[in-house]
Amino acid sequence: MKKLFLCLTTLLCSSASFVQAYDRITGSEFASRSEVIAQNGMAATSQPLATQVALDILKAGGNAVDAAIAANAVLGLVEPTGNGIGGDLFAIIWDAKTQKLYGLNASGRSPQSLSLDYLKSQGDKIPAYGPLPVSVPGAVDGWFEMHQKFGKLPMANLLQPTIDYARNGFPVSELIAYYLDRSISARAKYPGFKEVYMPNGRMPLKGEIFRNSALANTLEKIANEGRDAFYKGDIAREIDRYMKANGGFLSYQDLADHRSDWIEPVSSNYRGYDVWELPPNGQGIAALHILNLMEGFDVKAMGFGSVDYIHAFVEAKKIAFADRAKFYADPDFSDIPVAKIISKNYADQQRPSINMAKAAKRDHAGPVDGDTIYMTTADKAGNMVSLIQSNFRGMGSGMTPEKLGFVLQNRGELFNFIDGHPNQYAPAKRPFHTIIPAFVTKDGKPWLSFGVMGGATQPQMHAQIVMNLVDFGMNLQEAGDAPRILHTGSSQPTGEIMLDGGFVSLESGTGQAVRRELAKRGHVLRDSLGAFGGYQAILRDLESGVYYGASETRKDGQAAGY
The missing domain is CATH 3.60.20.40 (Gamma-glutamyltranspeptidase, small (S) subunit)
Incomplete structure (x- = not known):
C-alpha cells in the first residue's frame, strides 16, 4: 500500500511540476514574487551585481544613462555568455528634460576587406564561429555616445566598479556557470579563449571566484583615454594584430571608421x-x-x-x-x-x-x-533607459584577443548569400540584428x-x-x-x-x-x-x-x- 501511495504521489507531482510549491496571498498563481516599487530610482538587470552597481551610481548623483553604462560594463564581465565589449548595443532613452525618446544604433559593420566572393568560396553560408563572422564591436562607442549626450558622472567613475570586480574577482552565478560550460565545445579551439576563460583548464563553477585581469586593463585604458583607445588606440591595434595572426579580416581601419547612429x-x-x-x-x-x-x-x-x-x-x-x-x-x-x-x-x-x-x-x-542581456534603468528626474547588448550566440565567435580579455562577436553570421536580398553580405555593412x-x-x-x-x-x-x-x-x-x-x-x-x-x-x-x-x-x-x-x-x-x-x-x- 505504501509503495502504491508513493507511486501515485510521484505521478501526480511529475504531471503538475509547473505548479508553484506555495500559494501566493496576492497576484496570479504563476507570479514568482511581487513587483519592486521605489520612488527615487530603479534598475533591472540580468545579474544582481550589475543591478547593485546601477543603484550605487544613481545614489552617487548619476542619472539613468550613467547607471545603464555602469551596469552594462559589469554585465560584460559577470555574464560573458551573453554580452561584452566585443559585441553591439541598441538603446531607447527617454530624456526628461526634452520629454522625448531617442534611439541609438550602436551596431558594427562587416570588414571592408572581406568580400562576398571569398565567403562563398569558404562554404554555402557564413560560419557561426571563428574569424569570418566577426564584425566591428559597437558597444563601447555606444557607451560614449550615450554619455556625451546625456551622462553626468565621469566615464572613469562608471567603469571603476567593473575594473574592481575584474581585478579582485566575483562569484559566478548558477546560470552563467551552466552557459560557460556549454560554450566550451564550440569555442575552446580558438586562440585566447581558454587562456581568458579557462585559466585552470576548465570553466569556473557556480560560486567560484573568477578574475579577468586582462579585461580590467582594457577597461582601465578606456576609462583613462576615452573612446578612441578602443577604436583608434592600443586596443584597436591589438585587435588588428590578433585577427591578422589568426586568419581574420577585421582591421584597425574598420575600427577607426566605426560610428554609431542616433x-x-x-x-x-x-x-x-x-x-x-x-x-x-x-x-x-x-x-x-x-x-x-x-x-x-x-x-x-x-x-x-x-x-x-x-x-x-x-x-x-x-x-x-x-x-x-x-x-x-x-x-x-x-x-x-x-x-x-x-x-x-x-x-x-x-x-x-x-x-x-x-x-x-x-x-x-x-x-x-543566441544569448543576450537586456537591462533598464530609471532615475528620480524621470529619465529612463531601455538597453540591450549582445555578442550573438552566447559567447560570440570564440575569437578572443588574450591580452584584451573579451570575445569578439559573430553577428556577421546573420548575413545571407541570396542574390538581390537586402541582407546579402557586403563589406562595411551592418547585418540583420536580433x-x-x-x-x-x-x-x-x-x-x-x-x-x-x-x-x-x-x-x-x-x-x-x-x-x-x-x-x-x-x-x-x-x-x-x-x-x-x-x-x-x-x-x-x-x-x-x-x-x-x-x-x-x-x-x-x-x-x-x-x-x-x-x-x-x-x-x-x-x-x-x-x-x-x-x-x-x-x-x-x-x-x-x-x-x-x-x-x-x-x-x-x-x-x-x-
Missing part, C-alpha cells in the same frame, strides 16, 4: 498605448506588426492561454516574420518599407488570411539561438521600459508582454512570469521563407486540453527548454511617478530600487 524610434498604437521600437537593421518592427494584427481580435475575450489566443498569436507571428525575412537589413544599403510594415492598413489587409481553424504552412525559420530594446508611452508620457532577450524570441515576447499588461490586466512581474508562446522554424537560413509551418513551444502552465486542440488545428508542438527569453522591465506610474520594477525568474536577474 535614430528616430518608430511606433504603433496598441489600444491607446504607443509601443516604440527601433527600425532595421534590428527586428523591432516585427513586434509592432504582430500587435497590429492582434489588435483586430478581441484578445481579452479570448482569454490568456486559450486555444484561440495562442493560435491567433502564432498565425500573426508567421505573417510578421515572413516580412522580416524579406525586408529587414541595413537601411544604408536598401529602402525598407518601415512605414508600410507597421501601418494599421497593412495589418488590416493581411489579417483576413488568418484561418482560426487551421495553422498556415508559411513560416520564416529565423535564428533562435537584439531590440522597447519602450511604451501613454498620452505622450513615459510608461514602460522593457525588453526580452533571446534571438527570434524577442519580438514575439515583446508583443506578449504588451498584451499581458494591456489586454489581460497583469502587473509588471506577472506579465513577465506568465507562460510564454514561442514559434520557431525548422531550420536556420536567414532570409529564407519556409513553407512547413514550423513548431510551437509552450511553457509549462499550458494544459493538455489546449495542446491537443492546437495539434488538431495543425500546429506541431515541440518542447524548447530555455528558449523563452529573459525579461526586465520598469514601469512608471503616470500620476505619482513611482517606479515599478520586474525581473526574469527564468534567469539570475534582479530588479531593485531605492
Whole structure:
C-alpha cells in the first residue's frame, strides 16, 4: 500500500511540476514574487551585481544613462555568455528634460576587406564561429555616445566598479556557470579563449571566484583615454594584430571608421498605448506588426492561454516574420518599407488570411539561438533607459584577443548569400540584428521600459508582454512570469521563407486540453527548454511617478530600487 501511495504521489507531482510549491496571498498563481516599487530610482538587470552597481551610481548623483553604462560594463564581465565589449548595443532613452525618446544604433559593420566572393568560396553560408563572422564591436562607442549626450558622472567613475570586480574577482552565478560550460565545445579551439576563460583548464563553477585581469586593463585604458583607445588606440591595434595572426579580416581601419547612429524610434498604437521600437537593421518592427494584427481580435475575450489566443498569436507571428525575412537589413544599403510594415492598413489587409481553424504552412525559420542581456534603468528626474547588448550566440565567435580579455562577436553570421536580398553580405555593412530594446508611452508620457532577450524570441515576447499588461490586466512581474508562446522554424537560413509551418513551444502552465486542440488545428508542438527569453522591465506610474520594477525568474536577474 505504501509503495502504491508513493507511486501515485510521484505521478501526480511529475504531471503538475509547473505548479508553484506555495500559494501566493496576492497576484496570479504563476507570479514568482511581487513587483519592486521605489520612488527615487530603479534598475533591472540580468545579474544582481550589475543591478547593485546601477543603484550605487544613481545614489552617487548619476542619472539613468550613467547607471545603464555602469551596469552594462559589469554585465560584460559577470555574464560573458551573453554580452561584452566585443559585441553591439541598441538603446531607447527617454530624456526628461526634452520629454522625448531617442534611439541609438550602436551596431558594427562587416570588414571592408572581406568580400562576398571569398565567403562563398569558404562554404554555402557564413560560419557561426571563428574569424569570418566577426564584425566591428559597437558597444563601447555606444557607451560614449550615450554619455556625451546625456551622462553626468565621469566615464572613469562608471567603469571603476567593473575594473574592481575584474581585478579582485566575483562569484559566478548558477546560470552563467551552466552557459560557460556549454560554450566550451564550440569555442575552446580558438586562440585566447581558454587562456581568458579557462585559466585552470576548465570553466569556473557556480560560486567560484573568477578574475579577468586582462579585461580590467582594457577597461582601465578606456576609462583613462576615452573612446578612441578602443577604436583608434592600443586596443584597436591589438585587435588588428590578433585577427591578422589568426586568419581574420577585421582591421584597425574598420575600427577607426566605426560610428554609431542616433535614430528616430518608430511606433504603433496598441489600444491607446504607443509601443516604440527601433527600425532595421534590428527586428523591432516585427513586434509592432504582430500587435497590429492582434489588435483586430478581441484578445481579452479570448482569454490568456486559450486555444484561440495562442493560435491567433502564432498565425500573426508567421505573417510578421515572413516580412522580416524579406525586408529587414541595413537601411544604408536598401529602402525598407518601415512605414508600410507597421501601418494599421497593412495589418488590416493581411489579417483576413488568418484561418482560426487551421495553422498556415508559411513560416520564416529565423535564428533562435543566441544569448543576450537586456537591462533598464530609471532615475528620480524621470529619465529612463531601455538597453540591450549582445555578442550573438552566447559567447560570440570564440575569437578572443588574450591580452584584451573579451570575445569578439559573430553577428556577421546573420548575413545571407541570396542574390538581390537586402541582407546579402557586403563589406562595411551592418547585418540583420536580433537584439531590440522597447519602450511604451501613454498620452505622450513615459510608461514602460522593457525588453526580452533571446534571438527570434524577442519580438514575439515583446508583443506578449504588451498584451499581458494591456489586454489581460497583469502587473509588471506577472506579465513577465506568465507562460510564454514561442514559434520557431525548422531550420536556420536567414532570409529564407519556409513553407512547413514550423513548431510551437509552450511553457509549462499550458494544459493538455489546449495542446491537443492546437495539434488538431495543425500546429506541431515541440518542447524548447530555455528558449523563452529573459525579461526586465520598469514601469512608471503616470500620476505619482513611482517606479515599478520586474525581473526574469527564468534567469539570475534582479530588479531593485531605492
